[in-house]
Amino acid sequence: MSKENKSRYALLGALSYAPMSGYDLKKFMEGSTSNFWNESYAQIYPMLKQLTNEGLTVSHTERQEGRPERHVYALTDKGWEELRRWLAEPAERQVERNELLLKLFFGTRVSVATNIEHIQRYRGLVAGSLQQFEGIEATIKTQYAENPELPYWLITLSYGKHISQALLNWCDETINILQKQQEAEKAGTPS
Amino acid sequence: MSKENKSRYALLGALSYAPMSGYDLKKFMEGSTSNFWNESYAQIYPMLKQLTNEGLTVSHTERQEGRPERHVYALTDKGWEELRRWLAEPAERQVERNELLLKLFFGTRVSVATNIEHIQRYRGLVAGSLQQFEGIEATIKTQYAENPELPYWLITLSYGKHISQALLNWCDETINILQKQQEAEKAGTPS
DNA sequence: CGTGTCATGTAATCAGTTACATGATTCA
DNA sequence: TGAATCATGTAACTGATTACATGACACG
Numbered sequence: 001m002s003k004e005n006k007s008r009y010a011l012l013g014a015l016s017y018a019p020m021s022g023y024d025l026k027k028f029m030e031g032s033t034s035n036f037w038n039e040s041y042a043q044i045y046p047m048l049k050q051l052t053n054e055g056l057t058v059s060h061t062e063r064q065e066g067r068p069e070r071h072v073y074a075l076t077d078k079g080w081e082e083l084r085r086w087l088a089e090p091a092e093r094q095v096e097r098n099e100l101l102l103k104l105f106f107g108t109r110v111s112v113a114t115n116i117e118h119i120q121r122y123r124g125l126v127a128g129s130l131q132q133f134e135g136i137e138a139t140i141k142t143q144y145a146e147n148p149e150l151p152y153w154l155i156t157l158s159y160g161k162h163i164s165q166a167l168l169n170w171c172d173e174t175i176n177i178l179q180k181q182q183e184a185e186k187a188g189t190p191s
Numbered sequence: 192m193s194k195e196n197k198s199r200y201a202l203l204g205a206l207s208y209a210p211m212s213g214y215d216l217k218k219f220m221e222g223s224t225s226n227f228w229n230e231s232y233a234q235i236y237p238m239l240k241q242l243t244n245e246g247l248t249v250s251h252t253e254r255q256e257g258r259p260e261r262h263v264y265a266l267t268d269k270g271w272e273e274l275r276r277w278l279a280e281p282a283e284r285q286v287e288r289n290e291l292l293l294k295l296f297f298g299t300r301v302s303v304a305t306n307i308e309h310i311q312r313y314r315g316l317v318a319g320s321l322q323q324f325e326g327i328e329a330t331i332k333t334q335y336a337e338n339p340e341l342p343y344w345l346i347t348l349s350y351g352k353h354i355s356q357a358l359l360n361w362c363d364e365t366i367n368i369l370q371k372q373q374e375a376e377k378a379g380t381p382s
Numbered sequence: 383c384g385t386g387t388c389a390t391g392t393a394a395t396c397a398g399t400t401a402c403a404t405g406a407t408t409c410a
Numbered sequence: 411t412g413a414a415t416c417a418t419g420t421a422a423c424t425g426a427t428t429a430c431a432t433g434a435c436a437c438g
Contacts, residue, residue, distance in 0.1 A: 005425080006290060013297040023389050033296055036289040040427065045391055066435060068389040087301045090312050091291040098227040099197060100282040101350055105224055106204040107343035110278045115343075121281050151372060152298035152306075155365050159292055166357030174346050181342060196397080214417050231399065236419055257406060259417040387436080396427075401420100408415075 004086075007043050008051065012075065012083040015057065019074035022048055032153075035129075035160055048073050056082055112182045116175055123171040130164035133157050195277075198234050199242065203266065203274040206248065210265035213239055223344075226320075226351055239264050247273055303373045307366055314362035321355035324348050 014020065014028050022044045029038055039047075048071075051057040056079035062070040075083070100122055107115045137157050144150045205211065205219050213235045220229055230238075239262075242248040247270035253261040266274070291313055298306045328348050335341045 006288070006293075007425085010293060013293065013300075016297060016300055021389075022391090033293065035286070036292040037296075038286060038288075041389095041391075042393095042428080043426065064388090068433080070389070083297070084300060087294050087297060088305055091294055091309060093313070093316055094288070094290070095226070095229060096287045097197070097229075097285070098350075099285070101227040101347045102197070102201060102204065102224065103278055103282055104343055104346050105228075106207060106274070106278060107346070108340055109204075109207055109275060114279055118282060122284070125284055149299055151368065152295055155295050155298070155368070156292045158365065159289075159361055162357040162361040163354065166353040170350055170353040174349065177342065177346070198397085212417075213419090232417095232419075233400080233421095234398070255416090259405080261417070383438100385437090388434085389432100391431085393430075394428085397425080399422105399424075401422080403420085404418090406416085408413100410411100410413085 005047075007039055007047050008056075009083065009086045010037055010039055011044065011047055011051065012056065012079055012086075015073060015075045016080070016083055019072050021070045021072050023070070024072075033156075035133075036156065051079070055079075112178050112185065116178050116182070119171050119175055119178070123168060123175075126164050126167045126171065130161060130168070133160045133164065137161075196238075198230055198238055199247075200274065200277045201228055201230055202235065202238055202242065203247065203270055203277075206264060206266045207271070207274055210263050212261045212263050214261070215263075224347075226324075227347065242270070246270075303369050303376065307369050307373070310362050310366055310369070314359065314366075317355050317358045317362065321352060321359065324351045324355065328352075 010029070010033070011025060014025050014033075017028070020028060022041065025044055025048075026039070026041060048057065048059070052059055052073070055076060057073045058076055059071050059073045062072055064070065100118060103118060104115060137154065140150065140153060144153070201220070201224070202216060205216050205224075208219070211219060213232065216235055216239075217230070217232060239248065239250070243250055243264070246267060248264045249267055250262050250264045253263055255261065291309060294309060295306060328345065331341065331344060335344070
């Protein structure tokens, strides 16, 4: 119940696309889910062993000339079952920490200019993400036009676009507010 | 450099409002920053000791009749300095995990109806948050009208409102897309 | 000749949650 | 009588990152 390790499901899910090695899994996530899910090798390799112990995956070894061996993992029927069970369960909503907001909450302790800089820098990052999302969208729409997974990929991208656009608006509004405050301060804060 | 423990700064920041005990700090965060920052007692109490060892805070004990003692912590000059140093530094952008998107990324493994349910449930949660934000906004705008911190509090609330609204739009759009897909499936997926 | 990729993994550390332990008072 | 609040803390555990270790090949 309650607390389940979610790395398991990220791996099971990825393996439902195709059998993969730990190395492949990392690359796969970097190229697809990295904006909302990532795992490090230090999580992947031990977890793959555990999944195999639990009978959710099976592995076989591919020998290659002049390269290290590949340990390729594939879902078992039990693995598919466990993946589907998790997918049918409602997602938990996590309260995520936001360092920028924490700083702004203590905004009066530093100059208005400092706070504006933080937000401007953040705006740049978000604008970059948005562009990235739009690039990916255009690419996969043509490249995977016939792929039945496409609609779901687009849904996750759309999430990113909506959030990014909202953040850009918030940045602009907020910078505006703070700039007005800055001018008022310069003018000499009349009682 | 690089990796600094941020709980420190959450506590230093909170103590910049007023001297507080560990218990107070928890309540303070619950009532103000809980939507973007929270700490548990198990983090707060040891951290307060550490901050005192480092000379960033000082503590004194208040004895009370029929109640446990209160250990009240206050910022030292060095503590203020450290807080300001951190506030002037740019915030790190963390890649946050999103379980809902992870499930949707594997959406084809379950029925369209299941995915729609997830999003509908999520929509309800977001709508609740948005309402909560609007309630708090109205309250503090009148209750703290003259407080110089108010603009920054409103900025963090505005962030929440922008995000929530964007999420509602995404939910509606996405539910729509999936419902159309569902109808197409029922109609018998013509080639 | 150095960097990057392929490929596996472990050890140490740090961060964070949950459970445990205590005990008086107040309120319904 | 039982739950909630006040108030402090520790221990055990889980989760996640960083650093370490190895070694061949390809590319510029």
